[in-house]
């Protein structure tokens with residue numbers, strides 16, 4: 001199936017590792033032009049190198065907790081590729097922890113990346129998309145929203161807020177020709193997931209138990225879903241939050 005993404009211009013935040021990197025590769029494979037951004041230059045360089053020789057992928061080092069950095073990333077994309085058609089909000093690293101030990105600073109830091117980073121990016125690109133006749137915003141969120149848990153309160157609360165934001169932004173986006181979709185991954189085998197797991201055989205057991213399919217997901221499986229929902233083939237998917245979790249969170253609405 002040709003997704004019709006050839007020539008489209010995409011920004012993928014957190015595109016140097018894990019899910020974001022896989023999203024960038026899926027979009028690139030489908031013919032899109034892609035700007036990836038993250039803080040660490042080395043991982044950005046490695047991702048660009050892994051993409052092989054291509055003038056369709058560039059990197060911008062940026063800390064997306066900073067409003068100025070968000071403006072600079074969008075401007076880089078506009079000046080280099082000529083606009084923005086697709087935004088994939090993905091950079092996030094909300095921490096687990098015991099409620100009584102999590103400080104205000106921890107809450108604010110994690111919200112400033114995963115909530116305000118997504119909000120600010122969306123606000124920055126919508127006028128550009130509107131000028132170009134429309135666009136798509138995909139928010140990579142997480143199933144933490146569906147399962148409130150004492151040990152993952154910051155992430156769960158941010159994800160719940162982003163599920164709401166996705167639907168409200170879809171209502172707003174429709175006025176500007178911008179389609180908005182949320183993707184809620186369950187356990188996906190990335191550096192981030194590995195940080196939360198015990199080593200060795202215990203890790204394998206935890207992974208087998210994490211979903212009814214007996215395994216965690218692969219980043220590329222999320223990358224391919226994001227490429228599809230960002231494509232014209234998904235033109236009628238708007239304001240939906242789509243779960244990709246190997247059946248770990250059964251529910252009638254996800």
Ligand SMILES: NC(=O)c1ccc[n+]([C@@H]2O[C@H](COP(=O)([O-])OP(=O)(O)OC[C@H]3O[C@@H](n4cnc5c(N)ncnc54)[C@H](OP(=O)(O)O)[C@@H]3O)[C@@H](O)[C@H]2O)c1
Pocket residue numbers: 013014015016017018019020037038039040041043062063064065090091092093094113114140141142143144184185186187188189190191192193
């Ligand atoms: N993996 C899972 O099981 C899972 C499940 C549910 C939801 N999610 C969500 O999916 C998204 C991607 O997760 P992942 O597992 O792929 O994470 P990951 O492997 O840790 O990659 C995170 C990416 O975000 C970048 N990043 C982190 N902090 C940043 C900042 N302040 N400014 C700019 N970029 C920043 C990282 O690069 P630098 O560190 O160099 O900046 C990296 O490129 C996150 O929003 C996460 O919450 C993941």
